[in-house]
Amino acid sequence: MLAAATTAAQAASPLTDAEVVALAAKHCTMCHSEMPTSEVFDKPPKGIRLETIEQLRRYAKEIVEQAVVGRMMPLGNETDMTDEERDRLGAWAEGLR
DSSP, X not given: OHHHHTHHHHTSOOOOHHHHHXXXXXXXXXXXXXXXXXXXXXXXXXXXXXXXXXXXXXXXXXXXXXXXXXXXXXXXXXXXXXXXXXXXXXXXXXXXX
16 A cells, blocks of 8 residues: 555655755644654654654654545644645655665
């Protein structure tokens, strides 16, 4: 499913590791960090932290499922993640395989 889900993303240029960390800081870490700043969570949902490149690599499959394919994250797209950001994130994750 990961390969099929990222077909559109393959045409996009993948993000560098530094860009992935910056994207996560913009769209993910308000909830998925050791100390979430979101008023909704006092700890990261499902214990998933996305603050470092190692954590982002570890959860790449889940990130693709939730943010690229399902477009359920960020929750309610509260941070206005763009289609281009999603596609490039998918291309980055595909490159990890």
